[in-house]
Amino acid sequence: MGVTFCPGAPADGPQEWGASIVCPAHPPQDQRYFADYDAAVAGLADHLRFCTDPYCGDPVAYGAFVVVHYSTDQEPSLEVSSVNARLLLRALGLAAELGADDVREPAPGGAPPPLPEEPNPLIGSLTAEQMLGRVELALALAPPDPGLPARDLNATNYDFGRVEGYLQDRLAHLREIALYAREHQRDVVWH
Numbered sequence: 535m536g537v538t539f540c541p542g543a544p545a546d547g548p549q550e551w552g553a554s555i556v557c558p559a560h561p562p563q564d565q566r567y568f569a570d571y572d573a574a575v576a577g578l579a580d581h582l583r584f585c586t587d588p589y590c591g592d593p594v595a596y597g598a599f600v601v602v603h604y605s606t607d608q609e610p611s612l613e614v615s616s617v618n619a620r621l622l623l624r625a626l627g628l629a630a631e632l633g634a635d636d637v638r639e640p641a642p643g644g645a646p647p648p649l650p651e652e653p654n655p656l657i658g659s660l661t662a663e664q665m666l667g668r669v670e671l672a673l674a675l676a677p678p679d680p681g682l683p684a685r686d687l688n689a690t691n692y693d694f695g696r697v698e699g700y701l702q703d704r705l706a707h708l709r710e711i712a713l714y715a716r717e718h719q720r721d722v723v724w725h
């Protein structure tokens with residue numbers, strides 16, 4: 535399961551910019567652009583007049599389908615694994631470091647003490663200005679990321695590790711998102 539960092543939705547919601555038809559043809563042959571979803575669905579009926587791709591046409595196996603385009607489609611966003619999201623959030627001071635307090639000795643003869651209720655750090659939001667401040671601070675303070683070698687966890691699971699400089703690279707990407715969000719008066723959200 536991954537985590538996406540992106541600008542929050544616009545106050546009046548993403549604007550629909552029309553719809554088009556996607557199918558297996560590369561490059562796409564049916565270049566029609568429709569006003570909305572319903573018009574594009576109607577346009578599916580004569581898709582094969584505009585597309586002669588040999589793999590197109592079987593509506594079950596290789597069916598063409600409608601994609602609606604939104605004003606937010608091209609906005610910057612960053613998708614990372616939940617493991618790497620925690621790395622980023624720790625660098626940003628938005629998730630607690632694992633410290634001595636996290637090690638809990640079970641009470642002798644009793645049940646272990648309950649873990650304190652903590653909000654899930656993998657879901658949250660900040661104003662663009664706050665995020666920008668934290669990103670700049672993290673870029674200034676975080677030591678160069680040496681990366682992490684890939685390794686087998688067991689027979690079926692593989693940890694891809696991360697490349698050298700990963701943290702700084704993703705922080706720089708996050709800065710672009712925060713700058714975009716500030717420019718458009720939005721928050722930065724992650725989920």
Ligand SMILES: [Zn+2]
Nearest residue numbers: 557559585590
């Ligand atoms: Zn087609």
